[in-house]
Amino acid sequence: MADNKTADILYTIVDEAPELASASFLPIIRKFVSTAGITVGTPDISLAGRIIATFPENLTAEQRQNDDLAMLGELVKTPSANVIKLPNISASVPQLTAAIAELQANGYDLPNYPEDPQTDAEKAVRARYDAIKGSAVNPVLREGNSDRRAARAVKNYAQNNPHSMGAWASDSKTKVSSMSGSDFYANEVSATITDAQAGDAKIEFVAKDGAVTTLKDSWPLAAGTVADATFMSAKVLSSFLAEAIEDTKNDGTMFSFHMKATMMKVSDPIIFGHAVVAWLGPVWDAHGDAIAAAGGSPNSGLGDVLAAIDTLDNADAIKAEIAALDRPAMYMVDSDKGITNLHVPSDVIIDASMPAVIRAGGKGWDETGAKGDTNCIIPDRCYSTIYDESINFFKANGALDVTTAGSVANVGLMAQKAEEYGSHPTTFEAPADGTIRIVLANGETLHSHTVESGDIWRACTVKQAPIENWIELALDRQRLTGSEAIFWLDANRAHDAELIKYVQPALEAAGKADLFQIMAPREATAQSLKTITSGADSIAITGNVLRDYLTDLFPILELGTSAKMLSIVKLMQGGGLFETGAGGSAPKHVQQLVEQNHLRWDSMGEFCALGESLNFLADTQGNAKAGVLGVAAEAATQGILDDNRSPSRKVGEPDNRDSHYWFARYWAEALAAQSDDAGLAAEFAPVAKALADGEAAITSELAAAQGPAAEIGGYYRPSAELKAKIMRPSTTLNAIIG
Ligand SMILES: NC(=O)C1=CN([C@@H]2O[C@H](COP(=O)(O)OP(=O)(O)OC[C@H]3O[C@@H](n4cnc5c(N)ncnc54)[C@H](OP(=O)(O)O)[C@@H]3O)[C@@H](O)[C@H]2O)C=CC1
Numbered sequence: 001m002a003d004n005k006t007a008d009i010l011y012t013i014v015d016e017a018p019e020l021a022s023a024s025f026l027p028i029i030r031k032f033v034s035t036a037g038i039t040v041g042t043p044d045i046s047l048a049g050r051i052i053a054t055f056p057e058n059l060t061a062e063q064r065q066n067d068d069l070a071m072l073g074e075l076v077k078t079p080s081a082n083v084i085k086l087p088n089i090s091a092s093v094p095q096l097t098a099a100i101a102e103l104q105a106n107g108y109d110l111p112n113y114p115e116d117p118q119t120d121a122e123k124a125v126r127a128r129y130d131a132i133k134g135s136a137v138n139p140v141l142r143e144g145n146s147d148r149r150a151a152r153a154v155k156n157y158a159q160n161n162p163h164s165m166g167a168w169a170s171d172s173k174t175k176v177s178s179m180s181g182s183d184f185y186a187n188e189v190s191a192t193i194t195d196a197q198a199g200d201a202k203i204e205f206v207a208k209d210g211a212v213t214t215l216k217d218s219w220p221l222a223a224g225t226v227a228d229a230t231f232m233s234a235k236v237l238s239s240f241l242a243e244a245i246e247d248t249k250n251d252g253t254m255f256s257f258h259m260k261a262t263m264m265k266v267s268d269p270i271i272f273g274h275a276v277v278a279w280l281g282p283v284w285d286a287h288g289d290a291i292a293a294a295g296g297s298p299n300s301g302l303g304d305v306l307a308a309i310d311t312l313d314n315a316d317a318i319k320a321e322i323a324a325l326d327r328p329a330m331y332m333v334d335s336d337k338g339i340t341n342l343h344v345p346s347d348v349i350i351d352a353s354m355p356a357v358i359r360a361g362g363k364g365w366d367e368t369g370a371k372g373d374t375n376c377i378i379p380d381r382c383y384s385t386i387y388d389e390s391i392n393f394f395k396a397n398g399a400l401d402v403t404t405a406g407s408v409a410n411v412g413l414m415a416q417k418a419e420e421y422g423s424h425p426t427t428f429e430a431p432a433d434g435t436i437r438i439v440l441a442n443g444e445t446l447h448s449h450t451v452e453s454g455d456i457w458r459a460c461t462v463k464q465a466p467i468e469n470w471i472e473l474a475l476d477r478q479r480l481t482g483s484e485a486i487f488w489l490d491a492n493r494a495h496d497a498e499l500i501k502y503v504q505p506a507l508e509a510a511g512k513a514d515l516f517q518i519m520a521p522r523e524a525t526a527q528s529l530k531t532i533t534s535g536a537d538s539i540a541i542t543g544n545v546l547r548d549y550l551t552d553l554f555p556i557l558e559l560g561t562s563a564k565m566l567s568i569v570k571l572m573q574g575g576g577l578f579e580t581g582a583g584g585s586a587p588k589h590v591q592q593l594v595e596q597n598h599l600r601w602d603s604m605g606e607f608c609a610l611g612e613s614l615n616f617l618a619d620t621q622g623n624a625k626a627g628v629l630g631v632a633a634e635a636a637t638q639g640i641l642d643d644n645r646s647p648s649r650k651v652g653e654p655d656n657r658d659s660h661y662w663f664a665r666y667w668a669e670a671l672a673a674q675s676d677d678a679g680l681a682a683e684f685a686p687v688a689k690a691l692a693d694g695e696a697a698i699t700s701e702l703a704a705a706q707g708p709a710a711e712i713g714g715y716y717r718p719s720a721e722l723k724a725k726i727m728r729p730s731t732t733l734n735a736i737i738g
């Protein structure tokens, strides 16, 4: 096994469906690239792996493992980084506690997650777990800006093999509901730090009596940094949510709530909690204290609250009160299992959940499994307008025609924890009525807000070098494609106005101002949808949140999934980070594998990333064989698309494992056929022949495995042996791959 510190390519160990896929695909990659002397390391950034690495003192020598995330966090700041990063779990509290429980049951002597820490020791444990919670991986690795797009071949495939799309009715009642004021959008202030203001700032809470509490100390603000502050009023949020519930009832639609509780791991679980409380209304007023005392936390979702109610003596009475509430229909995550939209904050993640509604023609599913229109509640207005405008557009124009639509690519400002996605350490729930302010190193107050108890206040920054690099990347992508290029920036929003002060002069200095437009997200959405409807392409040049949202929204509409996206992070120090797809770790797919031994995960993202990584290795290390392997990997990816070898969704049909066989075969055939490296051609000719000769045996061995339940020995940390056994069921293929 390659050492992670010296390996040429690092292929991350993650969670859930992509990790199952790796059990089948990694042996193939290793066999092929070893012919060029390329080693592949496997740093473990899985949720379970990160928990284990955090508590070495609790574990035996055999159980302990290295903190691979910290190692990768350093590596990505060096020019030699070449990392293939698969999607990992960004854990909500329910996921974190489930992972801890699984590890404990397997003999790991880990502390419980302290829901309500009291002692110093509990607070210390909580702080260590909080560092693992939510999106704790991606922001550490993303030391560069984001370039996400559909490869030409992938886009062509989608046009020629359109996925299903729900029809849009012009009288659809589906809509987006947002607050009309007192939200993050309304309260945002922003400034660019000057030389005189630079240095370590602090964030303070000033109580009504003048007492000052430091919320954050030693917060470095370099000159050129755009620094924002804003807050959402808890009171206004609560009354908005109560009204939204009534409004949904009056409309006769379903209540659905869309948040990013993983990336926004401090603010959004609180907002989610307000929604759970609003839904429970009088029941929470009457029993909230008892439920909280029993350990139920609305911020962890209705599921957590219901579990706490079950431990109370009057559980049946409380549940009867909940059932008797006059509520609209509820949008369901799984109507068969009774999992509602409000059960778990990580079950409805806005970047994937809103496009799913839009792709379905504005439809969701209620408690009875019936399909219907939905009120999509997204309290804050900073980004909700993109969904509102998309819905308006499709109501007016009908669903997108996948066979002719162009494509929206993204250039995203992401490096160095840019914008809101870096705000976890500087987000606070106001402890009382008072003022929250940012005090600069020179003593000046940069921003200050009058807040009430419970208001959600946050500050965030984006540094100058990442902004300049992002504009360069936008210029590059526009030059290479000639596409329409739009900076999605709202001149009326404080933060965006500061960014425009960077963007406008840079475009003018490059002599390219006429090739770019600057539009607020709503207008940019309408314009981009118009452009792709006409068959042309557009580049969305956006901040970090829109990067995340748009690289699911457009791919899910255009390609049926964001799993097929090319997702490159050009690290600012010269290294390469190749993310696989733009989506997540697909928990539903694991369930299907466990029940039916069918894995519908599509590894197209891994295929694309592998080709990029090998080509990058060829460039940076001057390894010509790596280049030959990279070009051949691209041919294999093309083969998968041309011959329709991607996994099917249904048991009994070819799945993820079949697609890996075909990828190996096309890859070997391309290597055998090329003439740039005779040695590689000679080496792969017999492999290609064996794979072709073995087709009938291999595909029937793979098919024979499907159907019965599959035992993988754990959810968050499956057994390596069982995983390999399930994911590599073809003895014929294994004999060739070794
Ligand atoms: N880059 C990263 O590290 C990311 C991590 N995440 C994490 O992933 C988890 C799940 O997030 P969620 O919002 O449910 O989003 P997912 O992207 O995991 O899943 C949404 C749906 O997208 C489809 N899908 C996604 N990837 C693939 C693929 N490779 N092949 C086929 N279909 C695919 C599936 O649809 P269908 O059911 O129709 O098959 C799936 O159910 C969370 O823990 C989240 O934090 C989320 C986004 C990015």
Ligand SMILES: O=C(O)CCC(=O)C(=O)O
Binding pocket: 090, 134, 135, 136, 138, 139, 262, 263, 351, 547, 548, 551, 582, 583
């Ligand atoms: O890091 C995460 O939690 C999610 C990341 C994500 O959704 C994305 O990058 O598109």
Ligand SMILES: [Mg+2]
Binding pocket: 351, 548, 549, 551, 552, 582, 583
């Ligand atoms: Mg995303």
